Amino acid sequence: MTKRQQFDLKEKKSPRQARSKATVGAIIQASAQLLEEEGYAALTTNGVAERAGVSIGSVYEYFPGKEAIVAAVATQLVEVSLQKMQAALLSVEDMDFEPAMRSWIYSLYAVSRDQHRLLKVLLFQVPFIHKVPAVEGLRTELFRLALVGASKTREHLFITPSRESLYLITTMTGxxxxxxxxxxxxxxxxxxxxxxxxxxxxxWLHELRDSPPPG
Known part of the structure; x- marks a missing residue:
């Protein structure tokens, strides 16, 4: 039996000063660009350093290898996407329910569409993508947003969807x-x-409202 490959996905240290934050930001941005252009297999720390305009020493000051850099790219993508989803949810608060649902779903699609090239590489080429903590926790965060959206359902349809129904809605839609x-x-x-x-x-939500409670 072959031993499962281990990946070091943690940054060596977090940047604290503005200059170091800019360096790490440039490394992550350069890595995202190279992933889109060349794919995961072709990504190298030397290539990242060259694209970012920093020394290879600066790369290794913050990251143990390319795996940790890719993990940082994925983490940033998840964080930015969740922020956009939260903003989209807030933007439909004053709309009627059906238009709000349509606008919300379009907004979710736009988040994925805007980053579809990077998403495709991360999902289909990176062997450890589901071990990145932010990616592991994404389903929980989406469920949390669904719970927030459920409050609007209670306002407009006078129902409280079960957690099981919300899970299905979140999973199927996502x-x-x-x-x-x-x-x-x-x-x-x-x-x-x-x-x-x-x-x-x-x-579906209207049917939940009109259905008799179980048991």
Whole structure:
């Protein structure tokens, strides 16, 4: 039996001063660009240093290797995406429920679409992507956002979706939108698919309202 490969995904230290933060930011940005252009296998610390305009010593001052750099890229992508999702959720607070659902789903799709090239590399080429803590915790964060959205459901439909229903809604919506962003189906209109998804979600919630409680 072969021993499972171990990856060092932690930064050596966190930057504290503005200059060091700028250096780490440049390293992460350069790595994201190279991942999109050349893929994970071709990524090297020397290439990152050259693209970032820093010395190789500066790279190794903060990261033990390319795996930790890629983990930082993934972490930043998750954090920025969650911030955009939170902002999108706040932006529909004053809308009627069905338009709000449609706008919310479009916003989620836009988050994935804008980063679809990087997402494709991270998901299909990086062997340890699901071991990155931010990626591991993404489902929990999405569920938390779904719980926030459920408060609007209570306002407009007078129902409280079960945690199981919210899990299904979150998982099905997230998986569908990610698939649309990184591998759009040929011959089908993305806008029409998103409209149908939003309609189905609203329909499902109406059915939950009208269904008698279990047991």
């Amino acid at each position: 998986s569908t939108l990610l698939q649309l962003a990184i591998m759009p189906p040929p011959g089908l209109q993305v806008e029409a698919i998103i409209d149908e998804l939003a309609h189905k979600m609203v329909q």
